[in-house]
Amino acid sequence: MRNTRPVIKARARLTAFAVSAALLLTAFVNVSAQDIVGPTSGDLGAPGIYVIRNARIVTVSGPDIENGALVISGGRITAIGANVTAPSGATEIDARGLFVYPGMIDASTNMALVEIGSGVPGSVDTQELGDMNPNIQAFVALNPHSAHLEVTRVAGVTSAVALPQGGIVSGQAAFLNLNGTTQRELALVPSLALVVNYPSLGGGGGGGGFAAFLAAQQGITPDAITQRDRRVEELRKLLRDAEAYGRAQDAYARDPRAVPRPDTDLKLAALVPYVRGERPVIFNVNRERDIRAAVRFADEMKLKAIIVGGAEAAKVASLLKEKNIPVILDGTLNLPLREDDAYDYFYENAAKVQAAGVRFAISTGDSGAHVRDLPFHAGMSTAFGLPKAEALKAVTLYPAQIMGVADRLGSLEVGKIANVVVTDGDLLEARTNVRHLFISGRQVPLVSRHTMLYEQFKDRK
């Protein structure tokens, strides 16, 4: 195993790093070693008290504040403004010429569920066997020590939703803040949403040209329709069973002597909060007819639906608006579905969806290794018509709102969790550097597997 490397104690690593890394030294100014611990240290440490001064504060939810300050304390943002009073003991960070943003959020990834996708199946935990796995939880299998977490957060993406995949009901997604030594420390919401691959007629593959067209065309055979309807019926029955199960459990809880004790069923129990609309159900659909079908199904079953994928969401805009169903667009950098689609079909998809008034967010839909590309998905959408401010919201406030965590994340507001990124330029630009990083009010060192290998080899003679 050539990639097994000796475990480097965080403290030792830090010392070596602080000596050699002049480039990143600013990150450590005025910060005691106590405050800076990597995820592999086994100790997250307590959130610190920081005041970031003289920066342009991009709040996202409100106007930018020129030459402003932001205070972080107890894991939260406690003050923002042109003038703030620093709490005693605060670490001062002079951010003259820099920008302060909320950390970005990628709402559709497999973060911490896969380390190496090809050739190392032991590191892949995305897809369980069987079609109906509501009981499966991403939270359980999150690897807090995945190298993906570090390389992602140092690029300014501080949260991600990890989705299980496969089958019809894939399992339950988790919402992660990308700093923690255990699953519980990582997961802001352990059981965030149910992931459903709504049965389709096929033919949704990207870039397939004739083959995809033909698959789609051939898909509309009586057999395929019967098959699809049968799978939808299976899903419907499962959800109805869960409703009944919930009612039975409630009845027993109200009066154990009046009704027989229902046996516990883990799959149905897992579904109860979803069939009651207490938590969202993520439908993975791309083509127009599948989006329509999923929306109708969610409506019939009274589910709180979120669409992930949304390649043809613009064609379903009025329905999505009417039902107030948000869409997480994860295909910005995909090749167009059909050969005769416009070359910029996916580049301008977000602009079209936004212009149609549909609630949306932009996601990479990618493996944890590539989630750090999130800002460029949003930025390129702006090159093709999405207003700049909307692009920024599409990777901060909007995913927070869609995932139901906007009371805690997604913008710089007093009281929110301090996921804060300090940059030397526009957050979405590829050349911009992150200069300071805070997750849940802890300053996070700008080191990763990549910076460590860089330091190790850049001066090799």
Place this chain on the structure above:
Amino acid sequence: MRRLLTLATTFALLGGAWVTPRAQTRRQEPARAAQQGEVLVRNATILTVTRGTLQNSDLLIRNGKITAVGQNLKAASDASVIDGTGKFVLPGIIDAHSHSMMDGSVNECTNVVTSMTRTSDILNPNDIDLYRELAGGTTALLLLHGSCNAIGGQSTTVKIKWGHPVEDFIFPGAPPGIKFALGENPKRTNFNIGAGVPRRYPATRMGVEYTIREAFTRARDYKRTWDEYRAARDNKNLIPPRRDITLEPLVEILEGKRLVHAHCYRADEILMLIGLADEFGFKVKTFQHVLEGYKVAREIARHGAGASTFADFWGYKLEAYDAIPYNAAVMTRLGVNVSVNSDSDERARRLNIEAAKMMKYGGLTEEEALKLITWNPAWQLGIQDRVGSIEPGKDADFAIWNGHPLSVYSRVEQTYVDGELLFDRAQDIARRAQLEAERKTLEQADANKPPAQGATPARPPAAIRRAYQHDDDLADEGEDQR
């Protein structure tokens, strides 16, 4: 022409899919005239790449060549004049690792040495991804054989001459090349094979080294045989040696006439090939992927090889787990000519963003970042005298951007190849409504209606090319290697 139309009609009936390229081909006749005439881009920011950034400057094109760069340039009265105010001119992006327009499989996996195969035999000039790449400012590609063999097939350097016949795509005078592959991929034919399926040598990196050594040993002997024959040609009784088209390309490598582009990941295999090349007296022109190049950058520089790498694509297999986005910067600083490539029909559309990332990771300057996708790959393909920068005398291959190409907020407005406008966003948008209507009409055609129950649906050509996402992950995992 009739055959072409018939073909277009057939394709259109099947999916409407090929209507776009064909239609665009026909409709761009007026633009083609510009190739012979003059084009003047006025008052733009010109990123020459080799001679700095010129503000408020003009670019004059005549007969497909750049004739002048400067201020207040005069053009002929019938010249096509473009207002470049607020716009940026960048040389055409060159992708030094592509499989676009290669119909069918890119991998001849049956032998471990397939130097007799030629990518130029399978080119499809109507691959829609070529148009998408033009729309991202990319104008030239190195088309490489797959990575299934220690010594793979012959590569082809092309210009994206969209709308032209395939022979026009071949880059005139570009030196010939060949693909090598080290590490995991040439061993992959031994992964997960079914019972009864024969294994193909090699199964280890040791065997990969031996395969290349053995091939060059044979090539050296073969060359001697021919050299001796030629030296003794006056002797009429001599029978010429039998030609060996597997070894001939290797002899060209030994003679410095064919460029080696070697797929590799790990530092040890890079050093292995450098050692072997030194021993046999040839040069590796580029290491491809070369994701651990930063670990042995000095050795690569000393050998004189270039490095063509991903910006920050990593972690998709164990070989790529030590890949770091600082790779390009480290190698650049240690004197290696570095390019950033796509190996993907998708990424080939936005190599400008991949280059911009390299300013963040390792602090390359703007000019160094731009070189990664222009001048450096031109050098790696041996076409730096023709393309890769904006200089008088060079081919007029360039794109006009609506903002700085290193910004994510920028996009291409127009792309020119040999002075010919081959992508024009305004034209593209203007055509959309018409194409949509054409598509609707075709969908109503009898032949395109869903088949009745029990009927056999229409079938497209069996070997239609699928978009290429990534050499390593997808195609090589398929049946190609079995």
